[in-house]
Amino acid sequence: MRRITAIEKHGHGEPCDTVRLDHDQRNRRRMVFTTRAGQTILLDMPRPVHLRDGDWLRLEDGAMVKVEAMGEPLIEISATSDAHMVRIAWHLGNRHLPTQLLPGTCGGTIRIRQDHVIAEMVAGLGGQCSPVIAPFDPEGGAYEGGFGHGHHHHDEDDHSHTASQIHG
Incomplete structure (x- = not known):
């Protein structure tokens, strides 16, 4: 099983696969996802993350998987x-x-x-x-700082998060 090593707001080129996730699945610290092509990938971050529609997941081999928010x-x-x-x-x-x-x-x-x-x-x-x-993407709340990113990915600065860089 391939591991997710980073979450990026913009990918480059074409993703190798897509993963469709509902709201609860997009708010995790550790979970195995099955992509549309039937591959299993592991999310294993030090803290919970909030994946948004359009995020890209960088796998350990450099391949990119795009997140689609499920209705x-x-x-x-x-x-x-x-x-x-x-x-x-x-x-x-x-x-x-x-x-x-x-x-x-x-x-x-x-x-x-x-x-x-x-x-x-x-x-x-x-x-x-x-x-x-x-797709359901509710407000994070006043105390979201410790859960996930604590900010929206759709800002102007380009950034990604790795397992050692997730901030809250």
């Missing part, structure tokens, strides 16, 4: 006013639900994992819920 059953929440959206966001946060924030009008859109009880609560708070299948 999951989610609910997209919208509201007709900023006030409704703020109230909905407060109630979701009060329940410590992982939430993904998307820009848009009237406070934007929030994505959460599919949950009919929460959908009923959101409707009661003036929100609209639409089921979607999409």
